[in-house]
Amino acid sequence: MKIGAFIPELLRHLFKKPATVDYPFQKLEVPRDFRGSPYLRPELCIVCRACERDCPAEAIEITATNEAEKRFRMVIHNDRCIHCAQCVDSCPTDAMQMDTRFEISDYDRHNLKMEWEYVRAVVKPKSEPKTS
Amino acid sequence: MKFQIPIGPQHPALKEPISLRMTVEGEIIRDADLRLGYNHRGLEKLAEQKTWIQNIYLTERICGICSHSHTTCYVQGVEKLMEIEPPKRGQYIRYLVSELERVHSHLLWLGVAGHEAGFDSFFMYTWRDREIVMDILETISGNRVHYGINTIGGVRRDLDEQQVKHILDSLAILRERSEYYQHLGTNEPSFVARLAGVGYLSREDAIALCAVGPTVRASGVPMDVRKDDPYGIYGEVPFEVCTADTCDVLGRTVVRIKELFQCYNIIEYLLKNLPSGPVAVRAPRRAKPNEVVSRYEAPRGENIHYIKSNGTDKPERLKVRAPTLGNYAATIKMLKNGFIADVPLIFAAIDPCICCAERAVALVDARSGQERIISMNALKKLSRQVSAGNARKREAEWPL
Ligand code: SF4
Ligand code: SF4
Numbered sequence: 001m002k003i004g005a006f007i008p009e010l011l012r013h014l015f016k017k018p019a020t021v022d023y024p025f026q027k028l029e030v031p032r033d034f035r036g037s038p039y040l041r042p043e044l045c046i047v048c049r050a051c052e053r054d055c056p057a058e059a060i061e062i063t064a065t066n067e068a069e070k071r072f073r074m075v076i077h078n079d080r081c082i083h084c085a086q087c088v089d090s091c092p093t094d095a096m097q098m099d100t101r102f103e104i105s106d107y108d109r110h111n112l113k114m115e116w117e118y119v120r121a122v123v124k125p126k127s128e129p130k131t132s
Numbered sequence: 133m134k135f136q137i138p139i140g141p142q143h144p145a146l147k148e149p150i151s152l153r154m155t156v157e158g159e160i161i162r163d164a165d166l167r168l169g170y171n172h173r174g175l176e177k178l179a180e181q182k183t184w185i186q187n188i189y190l191t192e193r194i195c196g197i198c199s200h201s202h203t204t205c206y207v208q209g210v211e212k213l214m215e216i217e218p219p220k221r222g223q224y225i226r227y228l229v230s231e232l233e234r235v236h237s238h239l240l241w242l243g244v245a246g247h248e249a250g251f252d253s254f255f256m257y258t259w260r261d262r263e264i265v266m267d268i269l270e271t272i273s274g275n276r277v278h279y280g281i282n283t284i285g286g287v288r289r290d291l292d293e294q295q296v297k298h299i300l301d302s303l304a305i306l307r308e309r310s311e312y313y314q315h316l317g318t319n320e321p322s323f324v325a326r327l328a329g330v331g332y333l334s335r336e337d338a339i340a341l342c343a344v345g346p347t348v349r350a351s352g353v354p355m356d357v358r359k360d361d362p363y364g365i366y367g368e369v370p371f372e373v374c375t376a377d378t379c380d381v382l383g384r385t386v387v388r389i390k391e392l393f394q395c396y397n398i399i400e401y402l403l404k405n406l407p408s409g410p411v412a413v414r415a416p417r418r419a420k421p422n423e424v425v426s427r428y429e430a431p432r433g434e435n436i437h438y439i440k441s442n443g444t445d446k447p448e449r450l451k452v453r454a455p456t457l458g459n460y461a462a463t464i465k466m467l468k469n470g471f472i473a474d475v476p477l478i479f480a481a482i483d484p485c486i487c488c489a490e491r492a493v494a495l496v497d498a499r500s501g502q503e504r505i506i507s508m509n510a511l512k513k514l515s516r517q518v519s520a521g522n523a524r525k526r527e528a529e530w531p532l
Contacts, residue, residue: 005316005319005320006253006254006316006320009257009312010253019260019263031270031271031274032271032274033273033274033289034274034275035274035275035280053183054183054185054186055186056182056185056186056187056188056189056190057189082189082193082278083275084189084192084278084280085274085280085288086185086186086189086280089283089288090185
């Protein structure tokens with residue numbers, strides 16, 4: 001036992017680089033699989049509604065704007081989204097994707113809403129939509 | 133003269149909303165009472181309205197620090213209900229994240245212990261080193277806190293060569309740092325003396341009060357779900373259950389430091405023996421009517437999920453017993469006859485997670501009985517017990 005066993009470690013750290021970065025001026029890179037906000041590639045969406053059904057936060061809303069023309073509207077309520085990427089996993093056609101933005105705060109939650117209006121795509125799903 | 137002192141639900145010394153009511157005589161706590169329910173979020177009821185898949189993300193949010201523990205416990209249960217078995221590689225990755233989470237939780241706890249003991253530089257260093265394991269978790273899963281790696285039937289992300297190498301490299305640094313912390317104990321008498329003899333919980337009490345996790349292991353009971361009832365891959369992974377027999381906060385610290393080294397060994401084993409193949413199997417959307425109890429050794433102790441299905445795509449009932457709830461009764465015991473100044477330390481030593489534990493309003497009966505009138509002789513006896521504790525303190529030694 002000796003008193004002040006921690007002192008050498010403390011002194012050594014006086015000459016080390018800080019462990020943190022200077023955040024707003026210097027940003028760390030996000031990892032490869034980072035889950036930012038979900039976005040839609042409307043040209044691929046076959047409106048199977050798997051994403052709407054599996055979203056745990058009920059953040060995805062799909063409504064038909066014109067049944068005859070097969071026009072649909074998708075709203076992603078980013079203010080409710082918990083960034084779990086389940087919608088990406090559930091989507092059978094890769095229409096749902098995650099971006100890598102992380103500075104998404106806003107003063108008004110309605111600004112976080114994103115919406116798309118599109119005609120239903122005709123693409124072959126790479127896997128069956130997960131239904132039973 | 134007896135006083136009742138309330139601590140919490142909002143108190144600078146306790147970081148989470150829980151109310152402690154202590155009957156004190158001078159500096160010594162004679163009785164303690166816990167009041168819960170300040171953080172009740174109605175998660176179990178909510179789970180009944182969500183599908184099996186949606187509930188993964190709900191259970192993940194029971195707790196921030198053992199987020200993976202809760203999802204794994206839940207997913208293990210659901211897999212049993214659906215009668216599917218995740219592929220080997222998926223299981224290896226799942227329990228790899230489990231062990232990484234244990235490392236991060238124990239490092240966090242070490243920092244908190246240092247902070248509560250008044251050793252703040254220790255707190256800074258352990259938390260800086262905890263960033264290494266947080267970075268590993270981030271590269272594996274994409275995010276730092278809610279990894280979202282589990283899915284029913286396996287895991288959602290695979291590991292590649294580069295990631296395996298990154299983890300092994302970082303592990304070497306972590307091991308070296310942990311060795312330093314272990315060594316520090318022997319050389320920093322003030323730290324050891326602060327922890328020794330505080331929050332005494334005898335082996336018999338620990339068993340009788342159903343303590344779990346490092347709390348019970350620090351009282352010399354080798355109880356660990358990973359060994360007693362191996363789930364997943366733990367039947368095939370070599371590791372030891374770490375115990376200590378000092379029965380105090382020092383013992384709990386030692387158990388956690390020893391466990392860190394076991395974790396590093398397990399992680400290394402898992403990475404070196406990672407099987408190839410798929411990481412997940414397709415899960416059905418419904419589960420046949422049945423019920424299951426799933427057990428999991430979280431960093432804080434045994435976590436239990438009870439899940440009942442009724443043939444639909446939603447659970448009929450999900451009950452969560454978080455490890456902190458199992459430790460409350462023992463905490464009351466530890467607080468008794470201790471000093472007020474030791475409350476944060478004793479409380480921190482069970483590594484409480486209040487928001488984990490606040491499920492259905494199930495109160496732990498903390499009262500030992502009615503008000504007692506203590507005779508002069510009994511008081512003397514009690515004070516002798518306390519000074520006996522002090523003798524333990526003076527001769528305290530770092531047991532590692
Ligand atoms: S990321 Fe999760 S919460 Fe957000 S929209 Fe997709 S499924 Fe819903
Ligand atoms: S799961 Fe994919 S294809 Fe189906 S509705 Fe959602 S975005 Fe469109």
